[in-house]
Amino acid sequence: MASYFARRVFQGLLSIVGASLVIFLITRLSGDPVVLMLPPEAPEEVVRQVRESLRLDLPIWEQYLGFAWDALHGDFGRSYRWQMPALDLILERLPATLYLSVVALAFSMVIAVPFGVLSAVYRGSWFDRFAKGFAMLGQAMPNFWIGLLMIMLFSVKLGWLPAFGAGTPAHVIMPAIALGWYPVAAQTRIVRSAMLDVLDSDYIRMGRSVGAPERVLVWKYALRNAAIPLVTMQGVYFAAMLGGSFVVEVVFAWPGMGRTVVEALFSRDFPVVQAGVLFSAVVFVAANLLVDLSYGFIDPRIRHGR
Amino acid sequence: MTPALKVENLVTELALRRGVLRPVDGVSFHVDPSETLGIVGESGSGKSMTCLSLLRLLPKPGGRIASGSVVVGGRDLTRLSEEELARDWRGRRISMVTQDPMTSLNPVYTVGDQVGAPLRYHRLAEGMRAVRAGAAAVLGRVRIPSPESRLDEYPHQFSGGMRQRVVSAMAIACEPEVMIADEPTSNLDVTIQVKMIDLYRKIQEETGVAIVLITHDMGVAASICDRIAVMYAGRIVETGPARRIFRAPAHPYTRALLDSIPRLGRKSRRLTALGGQPPDLANPPTGCRFAPRCALRVAKCAAYPPDAALGEGHSAACWLAGNEADHAA
Numbered sequence: 001m002a003s004y005f006a007r008r009v010f011q012g013l014l015s016i017v018g019a020s021l022v023i024f025l026i027t028r029l030s031g032d033p034v035v036l037m038l039p040p041e042a043p044e045e046v047v048r049q050v051r052e053s054l055r056l057d058l059p060i061w062e063q064y065l066g067f068a069w070d071a072l073h074g075d076f077g078r079s080y081r082w083q084m085p086a087l088d089l090i091l092e093r094l095p096a097t098l099y100l101s102v103v104a105l106a107f108s109m110v111i112a113v114p115f116g117v118l119s120a121v122y123r124g125s126w127f128d129r130f131a132k133g134f135a136m137l138g139q140a141m142p143n144f145w146i147g148l149l150m151i152m153l154f155s156v157k158l159g160w161l162p163a164f165g166a167g168t169p170a171h172v173i174m175p176a177i178a179l180g181w182y183p184v185a186a187q188t189r190i191v192r193s194a195m196l197d198v199l200d201s202d203y204i205r206m207g208r209s210v211g212a213p214e215r216v217l218v219w220k221y222a223l224r225n226a227a228i229p230l231v232t233m234q235g236v237y238f239a240a241m242l243g244g245s246f247v248v249e250v251v252f253a254w255p256g257m258g259r260t261v262v263e264a265l266f267s268r269d270f271p272v273v274q275a276g277v278l279f280s281a282v283v284f285v286a287a288n289l290l291v292d293l294s295y296g297f298i299d300p301r302i303r304h305g306r
Numbered sequence: 307m308t309p310a311l312k313v314e315n316l317v318t319e320l321a322l323r324r325g326v327l328r329p330v331d332g333v334s335f336h337v338d339p340s341e342t343l344g345i346v347g348e349s350g351s352g353k354s355m356t357c358l359s360l361l362r363l364l365p366k367p368g369g370r371i372a373s374g375s376v377v378v379g380g381r382d383l384t385r386l387s388e389e390e391l392a393r394d395w396r397g398r399r400i401s402m403v404t405q406d407p408m409t410s411l412n413p414v415y416t417v418g419d420q421v422g423a424p425l426r427y428h429r430l431a432e433g434m435r436a437v438r439a440g441a442a443a444v445l446g447r448v449r450i451p452s453p454e455s456r457l458d459e460y461p462h463q464f465s466g467g468m469r470q471r472v473v474s475a476m477a478i479a480c481e482p483e484v485m486i487a488d489e490p491t492s493n494l495d496v497t498i499q500v501k502m503i504d505l506y507r508k509i510q511e512e513t514g515v516a517i518v519l520i521t522h523d524m525g526v527a528a529s530i531c532d533r534i535a536v537m538y539a540g541r542i543v544e545t546g547p548a549r550r551i552f553r554a555p556a557h558p559y560t561r562a563l564l565d566s567i568p569r570l571g572r573k574s575r576r577l578t579a580l581g582g583q584p585p586d587l588a589n590p591p592t593g594c595r596f597a598p599r600c601a602l603r604v605a606k607c608a609a610y611p612p613d614a615a616l617g618e619g620h621s622a623a624c625w626l627a628g629n630e631a632d633h634a635a
Contacts, residue, residue: 124367200365202409209361209404210397210424210476214388224414299414300460 008292012285019281020071023274024064032056033080033268054080071278077271081264086271090257090279096166097249097256098283101241103172104180108237111135112184113223113230116191120199121218123192135188138181143244147178147251164253175252179244183237190233194226201225228299235288242280309336310516311360311400311484316374318352318359321367327587329355331540332374337484337516337533342506344519344531344548346563350584352540353520354405357488360518361402362391378484397424401477403487407469407494411461417472418457421445424479440479447512448475449505467498474505481513488520503530524567528552533619536560539585539595544627546620556614556622559596594624602626 034050051057055066070077076086115131122128138146154174155163162171198204199222207221208214246258253259257276264272295302318330329352337343345353358364360376362383376383378400383391401424404410412420422441425431431440438457445453448471461469470490477485487506491499507530510517521527527534528548535545536557544557555561562580582599585591591598597607606625614627622628 202404202406203412205363206402206404206410206473206476207412207420207423208363208392208396209402210479211392211395211427212397212423213392213427216427221412221415225412301413301462 005289005292008289012289015285016278016281020068020274020278021064023277024067025060027265027268027270027273028060028063030265031268033270036268037080067274071274076275076278079264079269079272081267081269081272086269086275087279089260089272090275093255093257093260094279096254097242097245097258100172100175100179100245100249100254100256101238103176104241104245105183105234105238107176107180108183108187111180112187113191115184116188117195117218117223117226119188119192120195123196131188135185138183139185141181142247143178143182144247144251146181147174147248150174150178151252166255171252171254175248175254178251179241179248182244183240187230187233187237190230191226194229195222198222198225224298228295231291231294231298235284235291238287239280239284242283307338310339310341310378311518312336312375312377313356313360314375314377316356316359316376317372318355318364318369319372320355320365320369322588325588328372328590329540329587330359331590333537333540333542334374335535335542335545337518339483339516340510340514341533342510342517342519342531344521344527344534345537345542346521346524346527346534347537348522348563348584351537352587353522353537354488356537357402357486357518357520360484360486361396361400362388363402393427397476397482398428398480399482400484400486401480401482403470403474403477403485403490405489405493407466407473410473411469413461416458416460417445417464418442420461421457421472421475421479424476428480430480441475444475444479445472447478447509448472450475467494467501470494470498470502471505474502474509478509478513478515482515484516484518486518486520489522490519491526492521492523499526506530524563536563539590540587541595541623543596543624544620544622546616546622547618550616550618550620554620556616556620556627557596557624558600558602558626560622562599 034047034054034056038047038050048057055063058066067077074087078084079086079089082089112135115135119128119131151163151174154161161174162168165171199218204217204222207217212221242258245254245256246262248254249256249259250262257279261273261276264276313336314334316330316333317328320327320329331352333352333356335343335345345356347353355364358369359371360383362371364370371384374384378395383395383400386395411417418438418441421444422431422437425440426437431437441457442453445456450456450468450471456464461472464472474490490506491502494502503526506517506519509515519527519531531548533546534548534551535542536551536559537543538559544551544555544560551560552564555564566579580599585595585598593608593610594600597603600607604625611623611625611627613621613623615621616628
């Protein structure tokens with residue numbers, strides 16, 4: 001278990017290095033930030049000075065090494081636009097993004113687990129078909145589109161929910177649904193097929209044969225077994241939430257990391273983009289490590305190293 | 307004596323894509339308290355389906371009891387609601403030991419939780435402490451050493467033989483009147499088989515439980531059963547006291563089964579393998595179902611033979627039983 005965990009930590013670090021390299025190169029392909037920072041009529045001399053002060057005149061590999069060295073020391077540079085450390089900017093916006101992602105993930109589970117369980121118990125019924133349709137809808141529509149439709153219905157027409165911003169619990173409802181609906185289809189399928197397997201197992205029949213009520217068999221004895229593959233996937237879904245939040249945050253003007261990074265991208269504010277994406281990578285890797293650890297809590301066979 | 311379990315004309319249907327099968331087609335038998343009835347037959351003869359039918363644990367969708375009765379304690383279990391069956395009968399008055407000890411225990415719950423479950427659901431122990439104490443006591447009764455210390459362990463920490471003891475503990479926890487054991491020893495090592503059979507005998511002495519033992523192993527059947535019912539293609543073809551079935555089998559199929567067992571101390575006679583396959587249950591022969599494979603087949607076999615009573619509760623569904631068969635053998 002310990003060596004397995006160490007291996008996973010090492011793999012995670014490799015992923016983070018890879019992500020840093022990719023994002024560093026891609027941002028630099030998007031163009032010269034100095035052009036956007038200075039007025040078009042700025043003299044050549046000033047442009048050169050600014051470029052030098054931002055180390056943009058160095059060869060790209062030197063730029064990367066400098067960036068990596070500084071990043072290791074927690075310094076992602078200063079935002080070109082906001083004139084504050086890029087990492088501080090990201091960390092300031094991070095809680096809002098995590099909050100949105102967690103609520104979205106919770107929403108998807110609250111729908112997917114009962115849908116999956118009931119679809120398996122009543123397989124082939126109208127509910128099974130309804131659940132499949134509902135889940136597919138979330139997968140078929142892009143999240144910004146779901147977001148816009150919800151704003152039209154619940155904010156503009158009905159006036160029930162605020163269309164944008166953050167602050168009250170009501171603000172998080174629509175962004176979380178827009179973000180969390182997508183994985184519902186996959187999660188429902190995982191729960192349904194796992195439950196079908198488990199409900200057909202010898203130990204459920206054994207439980208039935210000693211008089212366990214059907215409700216206990218399904219929601220206690222079967223679900224805990226069926227939860228193993230679902231939990232396995234949570235790290236991936238959490239990453240999908242973080243990634244998806246970039247767009248949803250823009251639609252709902254959610255003051256999170258995603259919106260900050262998107263804005264920074266438009267103004268070629270490299271340090272902020274780098275800090276934001278790298279930070280997402282770290283959160284992603286950490287979430288997957290947590291998932292690996294959580295197997296042990298659900299499945300004793302893993303806890304005991306078998 | 308009132309039998310602990312009385313099954314009459316049980317017919318079980320299984321709806322498959324290729325049609326409706328009757329894996330159990332008019333089966334009748336009874337078991338008295340403290341008695342062990344062995345149901346023997348080849349794979350696919352309907353033994354396991356019979357056993358699942360008794361507790362109404364048939365695969366869903368598709369499996370159902372079409373007709374017949376299963377009477378325990380004066381009540382016909384086929385007529386009870388699913389809720390009533392779970393609340394008052396399954397595990398409480400009639401229980402089951404499943405075939406494979408490796409897959410019959412829930413991997414993510416402790417052994418204590420699972421053995422305590424029947425006590426909890428049937429309210430024989432209230433509160434966590436009482437359930438734990440009860441579970442430990444039951445584990446002790448199946449001869450698991452230091453049961454208290456093993457309550458918090460998980461099934462994967464038990465060996466195959468110990469797991470089968472745990473499964474048996476779940477089945478006897480509420481001291482039911484009837485226990486169905488479906489091939490309880492066929493997945494175990496031979497030495498452990500002997501111990502398990504010994505254990506069942508002791509449990510029976512202690513509690514007077516009636517046991518229905520399903521097996522394809524004539525040796526196991528001979529070592530524990532008081533009476534034997536031989537099943538073939540969904541029907542019981544011969545039934546009687548174990549001693550008589552082994553000494554004077556009346557049905558040609560029973561004889562073929564016995565001829566296929568190797569025996570110690572007997573001059574090395576070739577074992578006879580029974581030719582042919584059991585009939586397709588989607589389309590069974592109209593007459594005697596064994597006739598197509600039977601060496602003694604006569605013209606009358608085109609009609610299904612009635613049970614011929616041979617005395618001492620011994621009967622066989624064969625036209626030749628009781629007369630020509632003896633000479634022919």
